[in-house]
Amino acid sequence: MKSKELQQLVLSKHESGDSIAKIFRDLNGAISYDTVRRWCNMIEKTGAIQLSAPPGPPRIIRTKQMFEKVKSRLKQKKKVSSRILAHAISISRTSVRRILRDDRQYHAYKMRVVPLLEVNCQEADKAGGRKQNRKFSDKIMVWLGVFPLVILGKESMNHERYIKNVLPVALKYGNEMFGNDWIFQQENATAHTHILTQQWSQEHFPMFIDKDHWPQNSPDLNPLDYCIWDEFVSHINWNNIQLKVTLIHELKRAAKKIRLQVVFESCNKWTNRLYRLK
Structure with missing residues (x-):
């Protein structure tokens, strides 16, 4: 129903003596209650419904x-x-x-492209859905130094495991290779900076760089983090790794491929850097 028709209907009902509430109910929500009341007030004052024209110039495009x-x-x-x-x-x-x-109250319709499932896919969904096999679902902890590669399993490393499984190995091989004239250095991991780890290292190693003196921003003084591990990873053939067993095998193979020249150059940089710090 157009606006003019609504105005005529409200006018006739008001002249018939209908109340504002009854007119609003009869129109069944075609216009709001406030509009009905405003139109009825106009009728009482002027005898007609006189709506003001919208402000601004007339429309010339949206006509x-x-x-x-x-x-x-x-x-x-x-x-x-x-x-x-x-x-x-x-x-x-x-x-x-x-x-x-x-x-016009039109809205854009965006067509969504969905995959067309084959018959076997649909049957698989009915049977419980297809599931993907993730690569490397198992993880392992690896530790490497002046001794053979150590595989610690998939559990996360904490200070208890570090003190029990890692530090004794480092102490054993360090003493066998250097006697009592060597320094143990480690990076700033949580298991390394724990108070019990620091205490164990201070008591057992001949010399030890504690967490407050570890030079974390110096590549030359951290050869494992900035050089050796990169050399180690570069020799790993990731295409051959499918399972945990193949991952361990590939890690052991890559550890043997680390070039001695890279290790010697890294150690020389470490020594030269120490001399410059004096």
Whole structure:
């Protein structure tokens, strides 16, 4: 029902003696209660419903004639975009969008592309769904130094495991290779900086660099982190790794491929850096 028809209906009902509430109920929500009350007040004051014209100049683009042009163009079987439609009827693309969205209440329909499942996929879904096998679902902890590669298992490293399984190995091989004239250095991991780890290292190693003196920002003084581990990883053939067993085998093979020249150069840089710090 158009606005003029609603105005005539409200006018006739008000002249018949219907209340504002009854008029609102009879219109079944076509207009709001406040609008019905405002129109009834106009009728009582002036005898008619006189609505003021909207502010601003009259419309020259979004008119009824333009609405019909857009509507007729959209009824054609050939699909058309807002850019092509704007060019065809000689108005801006913004005006076309306002007509479609605000005036005609049209919304863009975005087609979603979904995979077309084969018969075997559908049967698999009915049986409980297809599940992917993740590579490297198991993880292991690796430790390497001046001794053979140590595999510690998949559990996370804490200070208890570090003191029990790692530090005694480092102490054993360090004493066998250097006697009592060597320094133990480690990086700033949580298991390394724990108070019990620091205490054990201070009591057992001939010399020890504690967490407060570890040079974390110096590549030359951290050869394992900045050099040896990179050399180690570069020799790993990741395409051969499918299971935990193959991962361990590949790690052991790569450890034997570490070039002695790289180790010697890293140690020389470490020594030269110490001399410069004196």
